[in-house]
Amino acid sequence: MNDEPLVLLNPGPACTTERVRAALGRGDMCHRESEFTALLADLREGLVRCLNVAETHETVLVTGSGTSAMEMAVISSVREGRSLLVVNNGVYGDRLAKIARANGIPVTEVSGDWTTPIDPELVREALAADPSIDAVAMVFHETTTGLINPVRAVGAVVRDSEACFVVDAISATANEDEDLADIDADFICGTANKGLHALPGMSFILVSQKAVRRLYEVPTRSLYLNAATYLDGQRKGDVPFTPAVQVCFALDEAIKEFEERGGFAARTAEYRARADLVRKAVNDLGLKILVEPPHRSNAVTMIRLPEGVTYPTLHDELKAAGYVIYAGQGTLSKEFFRIATMGEIPWPKLERFVDVLGSTVHQLRSQG
Incomplete structure (x- = not known):
């Protein structure tokens, strides 16, 4: 086993910088004191600022994984007696539907192949056919396969209706080409880790004014994940439950680091370059990438x-060399694996990885 820390090439938790990890050591802080009120305000303002939605959205922070943000958004977007339309073409689209059903919300699905973006016209047709649909939920980046869905086009369709648009942007926050400011989403689900390079444990929803009105119209479906309670408190500098204070320190540092490094444009360019490096190596090895380039x-x-x-x-050989890859999901798990180039990955380590991947594949092929 390599003595250096493992490089995580899995889709979360992602690697972080020493600066972000060191922020955990700022010390203990009571979340009912003025110091945390100031930190909370910085985080709420910093997230919408660095994600380019400060003019249209405000932040609701919650302690939990990205799924907690997904659940908060789903249960806060559909009024009593109405239904949710879910775009389902992967594991996380399916999770949105499961969240709704677990909370007693009727679900209609527009389903598609896991390797193909959904046709926005199917969403338009579903909305026209069912006036009970109160919200449309879809995944921006399906980490199941590495597929990008047409969130901007679907957002334009939903904008012409009374429905709210809920977008799971958890693995697309700050690192995909379409800016969150351009997708017409009312509820945007995000997390501190992954593209923002903070630590797991804090998530958030970014809510438009339409979303704010909606979350006060829905029934209370959860004690812990009731968005209206969080928003009321956070607007006053308070939180309803004990937050992960030290993880908030790390998120604060990660936002600063993100902006100092050039923000959205710089990080998106960095992620594209990483993906290009890995995909060229994969193509050179004659391995098939599941999703088509566009x-x-x-x-x-x-x-x-x-x-x-x-x-x-393959996993064990690469891990012994210092790199953690990730399995496929569902029916793809026996034939495919995933490489996630998110988080803090120094370029020389990624260059070394593609060399290690090549030599490992050649070695295993020769043994077969």
């Missing part, structure tokens, strides 16, 4: 396993 994300590449090589074998 629809690929900047952060995740889904690759067919070399013939005769199992995922556990």
Whole structure:
């Protein structure tokens, strides 16, 4: 085993900088004191600022994984007696539907192949056919396959209706080509880790004014994840439950680092370059990438396993060299693996990875 820290090439948790990790050591802080009120304000303002939606959205922070933000958004977007339309072409689209059903919200689905972006016209047709639809939920980046969905086009369709648009941008926050400011989303779900390079444990929804009106019209479906309670408190500098204070320190540092490094444009360019490096190496090895080039994300590449090589074998060989890759999901798990180039990955380490990947694949092929 390599003595250096493992480089995580999985789609979260992502690697972070020493500066962000060091922020955990700022010390203990009571969340009912003025110091935390100031920190909370900085985070709420910093997130909408660095994600380019300060003029249209405000932040609701919640302690939890990205799924907590997804659940908060779903249960806050559909009024009593109405339904949710879910765009489902991957594991996380399916999760949105499961969240709704678990909370007693009727669901209609527009389903598609896991490797193909959904046709926005199907959303338009579904909205026209069912006046009970109160919100449309979809995933920006399906990390199941590395597929980018047409969020901007779907947002334009939803904008012409009474429905709210809920976007799971958890693995697309700050690192995909379409700016969050341009997708007409009312509820944007994000997390501190992944593209923002903070630590897991804090998530958020960014809410438009339409979303704010909606979350006060829905029934209370959860004690812990009731967005109206959080928004009321956070507007006054308060939180309803004990937050992960030290993780808030790290998020604060990550926002500063993000902006100092050039913000959205710089990080998106960095992620594209990383993906290009990995994909060229994969193509040179003769391995198939599942998603076609126009629809690929900047952060995740889904690759067919070399013939005769199992995922556990490939995973263990690469881990011994210092790199953690990720398995496929669902029906793709036996044939494909994923490389996620998100988080803090110094370029020389990524260059070394593609060399290690090449030599490992050649070695395993020769053994087969």
